[in-house]
Amino acid sequence: MRKKKQECKSFPAWLTSFGDLMSLLLTFFILLYSMSTISLEKFNQVIKGLTSAFGGEVIFKEGGIPGGKKAGVNFPKMYPKMRTREEVEKQIAEIHKLLQKNGMKASVAKYGTEIKIRINTSKLFPPGSAEPYKSAIPIIKEMCEKLKAVELPLRIEGYTDNVPIRTKLYPSNWELSAARATAILRLFIKCGYDPKLLSAAGYGPTHPIAPNNTPQGREKNRRIEIAVELPQ
Structure with missing residues (x-):
């Protein structure tokens, strides 16, 4: 007699063991979950x-x-708020007008990904001092308010001429330039600018923008520069 053909093929033997293993694992994790507390x-x-x-x-x-x-x-x-270069340059142009309106010698210079506001220190600080004039403080704060609108990283830099200074507070022009930059930074923090976006540096008589052999040139070199990092 011929054997009757099977209607369905039988499952492989390993599949039964695999199914049992999965069932045991599932039971194990359900048990762990039931015992856990949150x-x-x-x-x-x-x-x-x-x-x-x-x-x-x-x-x-x-x-x-x-x-x-x-x-x-x-x-x-x-x-974060995204600002365009046009918006930043517009705010800086307004700051430039503000400074000129209050009789301060100022200019704007572009350097690649930065734009700098140059301010002569003759109406910011007394000679040999890092304590701002009282009349300059409201102008600095108003400048800060305008820059707060763009919320960009700022680097405040101090520069001097090459005339040596030697006092108890400032042994050289390096200390004076750094103290002046820090004084502006403190006023910015006081007006509410995010300290994480601020930094200060003093460069003393280095990086002059005019010859130091004339009074006019030395006056140009005594300055504060606010470098604004432009959005990419």
Whole structure:
């Protein structure tokens, strides 16, 4: 007699063992999950940490997150304000007009990805001092308010002429130039500019923009420069 043909092929032997293994693993993880507990405090800390890393903030009310409700998440710094070069140059042009209107000698210079506001120090600081004139402080603050609108990194640089200075406070022009740059930086912080976007440097008599052999040239070299990093 001929054997009856099988209607369906039998499964491989290994497949039965594999199915049993998957069932046991699933049971094991269900058991672990049933035994685990979730700490709401730790959960809140994890959410806050992840959100802060992306520039946001989570505010939990007292008692944590109510059941079935969502936590409010704000991202004030995740999407920074984008400024065009035209907007930045417009603000700097207004600052230039402001300085000239108040009798300060100023100019604007472009250097690749930066634009600099050059301000003569004759009406900013008394000779040999890093304490701004009282009359100059409101102008510096108004200049800061205009630059705050663009929220870009600023580098405040101090320069002097080549006439040596030697006092208890400032042994050389290097210290004087750095102190003047820092004085402007402090006024910017006081008016609310983000300190993370500010830096200061003193270059003393180096990098002159005019010859130091005439009074007019030395006057041009005594200056503060505010370098604004242009958006790419």
